[in-house]
Amino acid sequence: MYDRLEAERKVPTANIFLALAGAPEQLDAFLTYANALRACELSPRLRELAILTVGHATRSAYEVAHHQSHGMKAGLTEEQLAAVADFESADVFDEVEKAVMRLAKESTLVVDVSEETWRAAAAHLTDKQMVELALSIAWYNSGVRIMGLLDIDLESGYPNPFADPRP
Numbered sequence: 001m002y003d004r005l006e007a008e009r010k011v012p013t014a015n016i017f018l019a020l021a022g023a024p025e026q027l028d029a030f031l032t033y034a035n036a037l038r039a040c041e042l043s044p045r046l047r048e049l050a051i052l053t054v055g056h057a058t059r060s061a062y063e064v065a066h067h068q069s070h071g072m073k074a075g076l077t078e079e080q081l082a083a084v085a086d087f088e089s090a091d092v093f094d095e096v097e098k099a100v101m102r103l104a105k106e107s108t109l110v111v112d113v114s115e116e117t118w119r120a121a122a123a124h125l126t127d128k129q130m131v132e133l134a135l136s137i138a139w140y141n142s143g144v145r146i147m148g149l150l151d152i153d154l155e156s157g158y159p160n161p162f163a164d165p166r167p
Contacts (some may be wrong), residue, residue, distance in 0.1 A: 001027060008082065012155075014066065015102060016143070019150045035156070037139055042132040046100045049084070049093075051140045053104035056085040061143040065158035087159035096124040104137045 001024050004011050008031065020027040025112050037047070049070040055063030082091035087101045099120040106113045120128050146152075154160060 011101040015152050019152050037136050040132040042129045048074045050082045050104040053101045054108050054140045057105050058144045061162050062147045062154050063144050064161045107137050131150045
């Protein structure tokens with residue numbers, strides 16, 4: 001399992017994977033599913049915006065800190081990363097991005113999304129992409145809950161995005 005983590009993920013191994021290593025069969029399935037979500041038709045940019053929105057909605061420092069770098073790789077700007085929490089009023093996101101983020105936020109906070117929210121995202125994505133988006137949102141919601149339940153600490157190399165910047 002360690003060899004797989006080293007080959008597929010960042011080195012040093014992230015704390016979430018170290019915590020899940022106590023259940024190696026489940027960690028193996030966890031990695032396989034996570035990899036499948038990354039190999040889909042949904043654009044990495046939209047996927048990362050959805051994940052970051054889940055992280056902000058749940059105030060998961062671990063999720064946001066780890067996915068900011070993924071967002072940058074997917075083409076998000078630093079200005080966009082800084083605006084995720086207030087995406088509705090930010091002028092750095094287009095209509096499609098805001099629809100996806102709205103879906104992620106509503107699903108995270110309310111679970112059952114309104115027809116209006118669903119249709120706003122579905123107007124821009126294929127049926128397959130909508131399923132992939134729903135699976136991604138749900139998957140990362142489970143991730144933030146696992147991190148909370150297992151009290152997984154953010155690694156020292158990552159700044160806490162919710163820390164008070166004042167000394």
